[in-house]
Amino acid sequence: MKEIVLAEIKYPRRILIRSSLKGLISAALHTLSDFEVIGAENIPEKGPLILTANHFSFADSIAMLHIAPASIEMFSGANPAFTPWWGKLLPRLWGVLYVYRGTGSRQAIRDAESILKQNGFFGIFPEGGAWAEMIRPARPGAAYLAVKTGAPILPVGFTGFNEVLPIRFRDQSKVTIRVGKPYQPAPVTGRGRERRQQLDELGNRIMKEIADLLPDHLRGKFSNDPTVRERAKEVEAYPWEKASWDEV
16 A cells, blocks of 8 residues: 655644643642652753653653653554553644554654754654563664764653552652763664664664663663563563564
């Protein structure tokens, strides 16, 4: 089936509704959790910028929207599993870019490139899903976007968001967002297999930068604990391996 190419997304967009949603998100996070942001000063005022973060819970998307400017664009799975209705409603109101596992979402990738080339902010979870509560290997999407657009990468670490639900007003869960410093990835100059290897190396660095912002028991293969590293091998396989690499 021939892919339909949509009109280029103009950046920024939907600022009024997104600013209102950010206010609601902030109020909810501070009401439902013991909430802390560390390193917010590392977020540049201007783009282009690719925000990359670990993905352990559907609530991570809410955390990403909270710390980033109201202009941020991001990917979201079109059919997220184990997500409550309000967790699906918020991304729809925000106007995220939906991707469909197994269909090769090339238009979504083109939209992301366009946003970054307009000096935009773009959020992505490099692991491509939230099927385990520790760092897993990156899919090539984040590395590809960084290389294709030349945009710097900002690592972000989320902890505790998987404990926010069910809601406990008397015993609030501790949730933390740690923001690292932006970095410029090395250029990828190879072709064919060499290029793929260089993208894999960049993907590995992307996850290492994120892992450094997390407690050791969540760092997967980057942990200092051999037991954690062994457990990481059990969850490193991508559950949707037959899906295209550009799906998140």
